[in-house]
Amino acid sequence: MTDSDLTAEGFARVTDAILASVGSVIDGKPEAVRSALVCVLAEGHLLIEDVPGVGKTMLARALAASIDATVRRIQFTPDLLPGDVTGVSVFNPVEREFEFKQGAIFANIVIADEINRSSPKTQSALLEAMEEGQVTVDGRTHLLPEPFLVVATQNPLEMEGTYALPEAQRDRFMMRISMGYPDARSEALMLRQRDIVNPLDELSPVATAAQVSQLIAWARAVHVAPAIEDYAVALAHATREHPDLRLGASPRATLQLVRAAKVWAALDGRGFVIPDDITALLAPVFAHRLIPSRSAGGARARSAADAIVAILARIAASVRVPIAARQ
Numbered sequence: 001m002t003d004s005d006l007t008a009e010g011f012a013r014v015t016d017a018i019l020a021s022v023g024s025v026i027d028g029k030p031e032a033v034r035s036a037l038v039c040v041l042a043e044g045h046l047l048i049e050d051v052p053g054v055g056k057t058m059l060a061r062a063l064a065a066s067i068d069a070t071v072r073r074i075q076f077t078p079d080l081l082p083g084d085v086t087g088v089s090v091f092n093p094v095e096r097e098f099e100f101k102q103g104a105i106f107a108n109i110v111i112a113d114e115i116n117r118s119s120p121k122t123q124s125a126l127l128e129a130m131e132e133g134q135v136t137v138d139g140r141t142h143l144l145p146e147p148f149l150v151v152a153t154q155n156p157l158e159m160e161g162t163y164a165l166p167e168a169q170r171d172r173f174m175m176r177i178s179m180g181y182p183d184a185r186s187e188a189l190m191l192r193q194r195d196i197v198n199p200l201d202e203l204s205p206v207a208t209a210a211q212v213s214q215l216i217a218w219a220r221a222v223h224v225a226p227a228i229e230d231y232a233v234a235l236a237h238a239t240r241e242h243p244d245l246r247l248g249a250s251p252r253a254t255l256q257l258v259r260a261a262k263v264w265a266a267l268d269g270r271g272f273v274i275p276d277d278i279t280a281l282l283a284p285v286f287a288h289r290l291i292p293s294r295s296a297g298g299a300r301a302r303s304a305a306d307a308i309v310a311i312l313a314r315i316a317a318s319v320r321v322p323i324a325a326r327q
Helices: 008-023 030-041 056-065 082-086 120-132 167-171 184-194 209-220 226-241 251-267 275-289 301-318
Strands: 046-049 071-075 087-092 097-102 109-113 134-137 140-143 149-154 175-177 245-247
Touching: 008 030, 008 056, 008 209, 008 251, 030 046, 030 056, 030 149, 030 175, 030 209, 030 251, 046 056, 056 071, 056 109, 056 149, 082 087, 082 120, 082 134, 087 134, 097 140, 120 134, 120 149, 120 167, 167 275, 175 275, 209 251, 226 251, 226 275, 226 301, 251 275, 275 301
Parallel strands: 046 149, 046 175, 071 109, 109 149
Antiparallel strands: 087 097, 134 140
């Protein structure tokens, strides 16, 4: 795709190719595939949370395989150290000085597999990288390649051997999605196809990192009316004032909600955001950042997550929608 291809048709052609490529591996989950692409083009990071065996890592690897970019996978384990992620300084006896050895985070797409099986100290090694696109080791700052995306998978908190992600870590993920179990048709198809070949082996890149950068620039130019911005702010403020929430959405969450809505609109072929784009992304962008009060949550993580989604639905129903912005 050259500069002359930066049209609505060119955008649709490449994004449709990426969606089709990933969708050929992830059967029956078009919403999850679309959400993953939204995070890429909105320059966010994606957290995929679900029980083992439903395709979390498969989605992350399929997305990486569909884009001709540098990809690294980090298997988070209890003994993983922060230096394994960011890199370390090693003394060179010949030059008699320290040299920086890059960690696994130096890639366009980083798959952080089972991120919550490592300690919070190791998880925090990603904080600077995810927010600023750089890492600082021994007082020296090293820039990460662009585009840069972390696709992390995690198991539910009630699983044995998991650690809760700190609030600051969760807030740096633009979206959290769940895969869910496949329907009967998709699961039967998976049994027939994957008994013969690994579908990931059949994938080849359908877009380059340079093309993705152009898609990002195109989506960034989508228009957001002031009324839509006010609507997003009103939703965020409602979470901060809701009696059933101990922690509401951060300003970063509001910013990322609007950025994601721009991509959502672009994928629908529009050059402007409408209220439906905002509400469609409200739960994926906000839910993982919120903490329910004791009365609203319940003891189990799953019930707390369900409670938060229900609260967001009530908030969306109570905040005035800018009708004029739909026109």
